[in-house]
Amino acid sequence: MLALLSLFLSILHHCTNIAVVTSLNDEGIALFSFKQSIDSDPQISLSNWNYSDQTPCSWNAITCKQQRVVSISIPNKKLSGFLSPSLGSLSELRHLNLRSNRLHGALPSHLFNARALQSLVLYGNSFSGPLPFEVGNLVSLQSLDFSNNLLSGSFPLALLQCKRLRYLDFSHNNFSGVLPFGIGGNLILLEKLYLSYNAFGGMIPDDLGSLSNLIGTVDLSHNLFNGSIPASLGNLPEKVYIDLTHNNLTGPIPQNGALVNRGPTAFVGNPGLCGPPLKNPCSSISEANPPSSLPYLPYNYPLQGGESVGKVDGEKGLSKATVAAIVLSDDVGICVIGFLLSYCYMRYAKARRDRANNGEKGGGDRKQCSCFRRAESDSLSENAEKYDLVHLDAEVVFDLDELLKASAFVLGTTGIGIVYKVVLDDGLTLAVRRLGNNPLPWCMRLKILRGVAKGLVYLHECSPKKYVHGDLKPSNILLDHKMEAKISDFGLGHLAHIAGGVVTEKHHHHQRQGSYLSSEVVPTWASYRAPEAVKVVKASQKWDVFSYGMILLEVVTGRSVVDLVNWVQLCIEEKSPLSEILDLHLIQENGGRREEEEMIGVLKIAMLCTHCNPDTMPSMRHVSDALERLPLSRD
Known part of the structure; x- marks a missing residue:
């Protein structure tokens, strides 16, 4: 009897264990199936995914709402394997983020049965094959990022059913074929569009110009698009940067709307394009655009009936003696005027020397420069902003008090740098200086770099004039009490250039390739300036891109900016650790693999910004977007 009781208790205990093991709900089973499809998990990110749990809501990377799985976020964990179709059974799943792993294989069609998905991020894996037609099931989808994979095939027509889509990134894949007509008519909420580095061909659809909600960059670069540039692209918002580089586009570049005032960098790599802003003129431009006014008629141009416009009937012309007298009188007049000017200048110079020697007041130097004032609210034009700078053409005399007011926020210079006066929002006045021996953590450095990039984007795109800072360097980047970056000294570089303060090529020998920089010859601030800024009079926004790239290198490496580009390039070539x-300080901080990848990303962006060819440099809009897409240092 005792033996039978013992056997019964043993069977009961075994059945209880089976009940515990099989208690995981359906969503947990689907996620556990995903775990089983993973071949390698070196960071043990799925270690607490246990089949014995009742729900997966306590598992790593899983977020639940009302005991239903709504989010899966496993980025940058070096997971390798394939993507299990079981994830498509998660009916409440809204966010799936598997970026920067080592997943491979085709995308399972059952994955797109998760119709509640709002964001699907598979960036930076090795997925291959075409996109399944079932992608059109994701009618709630707002963000889709399949960039940096091996996907192929054509642009899926079914994607046009995802009418809530705001962010679409197919860049760096193997897509081909033509873009379907209907993107502009169906994906009207689209704000970001990245299709670069694929093999898309054919003509660019006209209806892309209907995407009125686009912001940032429309990147169609490095594809096989041919034909002419649709004039409808000019209908896009003016702040949108359209990148059409490295395609097979031909014909004149439309000069309307968002296409106006774009530099040549947006169109390079298309040998068949012509017209402004390129230096390649269109041969038939005069035929395509006939002049609206009468053409210029040269002297003695024959008119109808054999008449000409050279002489009036009966006019005999001037004799040789008269012409000689006129020439002689002109020469004498020029000599007299030159003598008078020389005499006046000598008197003026002598008076200045006498006043300086006698210690009289008013012996200061005079400089010719451009003056600006802030526009008053009652004098603003329709398109002007409250703080627009208005150029003053008239001569203006400043007294000492006015000059002191202009520099009122600089308290002085000490051994620790410039000390500034800062007034906080609550009225508290502080004296601030550059931080001393306490280095900023990486997350704070990245925040500042992103803020500076956004400021430059605003400066470059805030108006059709496309402003250029021209003198970006660390001392012109100020930080408030919240460590928000503020760009200062905008426009002062231009004033210094006019006043003769620009370093000449004789003192600033700096070429992008095979160059050398000596700290004994070149001041540190000169290393932030683009090399072509010394030779080219007209400012370019690429000057700011170069300066920003130098700041990136300085922040990431912690080294002096002098000859820094060559040093980093040498380290890369020698494959230095x-x-x-x-x-x-960043290495000692040891913030983990995520921060290390952010630093590498910033380093790559910096090398692009300081490239030897200005035409291949990215725009600040591209740079800012790239920084925003880096993995965040803090969740």
Whole structure:
């Protein structure tokens, strides 16, 4: 009897264990199936995904709402394997983020049965094959990022059913074929569109110009698009940067709307394009655009009936003696005027020397420069902003008090740098200086770099004039009490240039390739300036891109900016370890693999910004977007 009771208790205990093991709900089973499809998990990110749990809501990377899985976020964990179709059974799943892993294989069609998905991020894996037609099931989808994979095939027509889509990134894949007509008519909420580095061909659809909600960049670069540029692209918002580089586009560049005032960098790599802003003129431009006014008629141009416009009937012309007298009188007049000017200048110079020697007041130097004032609210034009700078053509005399007011926020210079006066929002006045020996953590550095990039984007795109800072350097980047970056000294570089303060090529020998920089010859601030800024009079926004790239290198490496580009390039060529390139304080900070990848990303962006060819440099809009897409240092 005792033996039978013992056997019964053993069977009961075994059945209880089976009940516990099989208690995981359906969503947990679907996620566990995903775990089983993973071949390698070196960071053990799925270690607490246990089949014995009742629900997966306590698992790593899983977010639940009312005991239903709504989010899966496993980025940058070096997971390798394939994507299990079981995830498509998660009916309440809204966000799936598997970016920067090592997943491969085709995308399962059952994945797109998760119709509640709002964001699907598979960036930076090795998925291949075409996109399944079932992608059109995701009618709630707002963000789709399949960039940096091996996907192929054509642009899926079914995607046009995802009418809530705001962010679409197919860049760096193997897509081909023509873009379907209907993107502009169906995806009207689209704000970001990245299709670069594929093999898309054919003509660019006209209806892309209907995407009125676009912001940032429309990137169609490095494809096989041919034909002419649709004039409808000019209907896009003016702040949208249209990148059409490295395609097979031909014909004149339309000069309307968002296409106006774009530099040549947006169109390089298309040998068949012509017209402004390129230097390649269109041969038939005069035929395509006949002049609206009468053409210029040269002297003695024959008119109808054999008449000409050279002489009036009966006019005999001047004799040789008369012409000689006129020439002689002109020469004498010029000599007299030159003598008078020389005499006046000598008197003026002598008076200045006498006043300086006698210690009289008013012996200051005079400089010719451009003056600006802030526009008053009652004098603003329709398109002007409240703080627009208005150029003053008239001569203006400033007294000492006015000049002191202009520099009122600079308290002085000490051994620790410039000290500024700062007034906080609550009226509290502080004296601030550059931080001393306490290096900023990486997350704070990245925040500042992103803020500066956004400021430059606003400066470059805030008006059709396309402003250029021209003198970006660390001392012109101020930080408030919240560590928000503020760009200062905008326009002062232009004033210094007019006043003769620009370093000449004789003192600033700096070429992008095979160059050398000596700290004994070149001041540190000159290393932030683009090399072509010394030779080219007209300012370019690429000057700011170069300066910003130098700041990126300085922040990441912690080294002096002098000859920094060549040093980093040499380290890359010699495959030096990352510990020899990055700032020592950042290495000691040891923020993990995520921050390390952010630093590498910033380093790559910096090298693009300081490229030897200005035409291949990215725009600040591209740079800002790239920084925003880096993995965040803090969740």
